[in-house]
Amino acid sequence: MKCPFCQHEETQVLDTRVSEEGDSIRRRRRCMQCDKRFTTFERIELAMPVIVKKNGSRTDFDPLKLRASLMLALRKRPVSVEALDEALQRIKEKLLSSGEREVLSGHVGELVMRELKRLDKIAYIRFASVYKSFEDVAEFQNMIEEFSGPPSRRK
Template identity: 70%
Template sequence: MKCPFCHHDDTQVIETRVLEEGSAIRRRRRCTQCDRRFTTYERVELQMPAVVKRNGSRTDYDPGKLRASLVLALRKRPVSADAVEAAVTRIEEALMTSGLREVPSKRVGELVMQELQKLDKIAYIRFASVYMSFEDVDEFTNVVREIQGPPLPDAKS
């Protein structure tokens, strides 16, 4: 690492500390030429994949857009902001760990639907009705049946 003062190429690490629950490292360094000291930080930088839309265009991943979609589907539903943030985090982790440079918007939509199905069934149906572009009531009814599960047997005496 170059010294920020004299721009010499050779610096020496004096001290290393792990910060933020292991997600960053702080290093105290000393320049071997001018003997001045400075601090550097190392953090993991993960790149989110680009999103490929249905029309083939590519766009940068936008966490605000993802969050807004979840919030809209969950509008007036009893789901906490913390639960929404946790869902966003899980979706982002799935995208990052995929190792892909590009991900189809369909995959992002599927991840959102998975999270909404866990959070709130009504929000799931709201999102699915727009995302899946239902053409008729039968398609809507099929999704409702899917989340309800098999019908319970009649309780006859």
């Protein structure tokens, strides 16, 4: 570990503590050259899979882009920020637990649709209408009927 003050490569660990959450280690260090002290943290780094788009290009997973997509679908809908955060976390966990290094963007879209279906039906239909690129009103109507159940008889 390099000293942030003098860039010397030899430091001594004076104290090591595990965080309260147990997900990181805090180390107090002292530089062997300039004798200044500093703190470092060790955390687990889990790599999200790379997203493979429909055109074959690859891009890093962007949680902010995912959040923005969900927020756009949920705009003006009665869904709490906590529920949104939980949905985002479930999507991330599913991507991480897949163990895949690359994931098709379509798979991410399906995960988003599953979460939106749980959160809010209107947001689900909004997202699906863009994601599935409906060509006509009939496709949109079929999606709505999926939630409506069998048509009722009018008198």
